Amino acid sequence: KATENEHFLWFARLLESHFEGIVNHAKYHISTGKLEGINCMIKTERRKGYGYPDDEYFFLRLMDASRRKQIY
Structure with missing residues (x-):
């Protein structure tokens, strides 16, 4: 140097x-922006759940949270 x-x-x-x-x-x-958003969503769902009965239910919650909300 x-x-x-x-x-x-x-x-x-x-x-x-x-x-x-x-x-x-x-x-x-x-960009890694979308990946960071997904990680944030997963952490938020885990915090909101206070422990899920099993992994399958947790993954169902993640799929539900990741869907775009429809306004009718």
């Missing part, structure tokens, strides 16, 4: 550690 400035060194380490992800985003333009 050619500098002693800790801010530049911190930024250089940040770029090095995330370089592959930065290049992939520039090439493919894929």
